[in-house]
Amino acid sequence: MKKKLLPTSLLLVFTFFFTQAQEASYGVRLGANLSTISSDDIPENLEDSRFGIVVGFLAEFPxxxxxxxxPEFQYSAQGNDDESLRVDYLQLPVLLKYNFTDKFNIHLGPQVGLKIWEWEQNGIIEADFNTFDFSVVAGLGVSLTENFFADLRYGFGLSNIVDDKDIPEGFEGNNRNIQLSFGYKL
Known part of the structure; x- marks a missing residue:
């Protein structure tokens, strides 16, 4: 039963998106992250947030x-300001968006990230980062014109991003970030 449920569910999702494709809109986003690794195990002098960029593509299906x-596909530079705690991701957020008016919306959804880069370790903390990151994203959006928009989001990491195989047991950290971006819908 479980083996048949997944393919059937995927088929229904793809069928829905393809039937809605006539009304779909597509766009690009560019913005800035203020991110940090939330952890009690990081020394106080390494807790400063990192300023990074986010750039991506989106599709909106009514x-x-x-x-x-x-759903979106984006690059995001995250971690802390200290070079030994920097990590970059390719991310796939899937947001459910509610439009209060033609101008304002809120959005919420899960996000999976794939680590594509981390700083070579020569810092105070010799930590490697896990390949995947799972988060919840919530945000507010505003349509500036028919095509231009802006959004403000908060990402709350649910998974431990620190691979603790080479460091003391119990070292944990989760991604947190605030993201301001501007975009254009085609």
Whole structure:
């Protein structure tokens, strides 16, 4: 039963997106992250947040007049300001978006990240980062014109991003970031 449930669910999701493709809109986003690794195990002098960039592509599929699904694909520079605690991701957020008006919306959804780069270790903390990161993203959006928009988001990491095989047991950290971005829908 479980083996048949997953393919059937995926088929229904793809069918929904393809039937809605006529109404879909596509766009690009560019913005800035203020991120940190939230951890009790990081020394106080290494806790400063990192300023990084985010750039990505999005598609928006209307479900109803007020609700839409917005999957995205983006690059995000995250971690802390100290070079030994920097890590960059390719991320896939899938947001459920609720439009209060034609101008304002809120969005919420899960996000998976794939680590694509980390600083070569020569710092105070000799930690490696796990390959995957799982987060929840919540945000507010505003349509500036018919095509231009801005959004402010908060990402809350759910998974431990520190691979503790080479460091003391119990070392944990989660991604946190605030993201301000501007975009253009085609």
């Amino acid at each position: 479900i109803t007049e007020k609700i839409s699904m917005q």
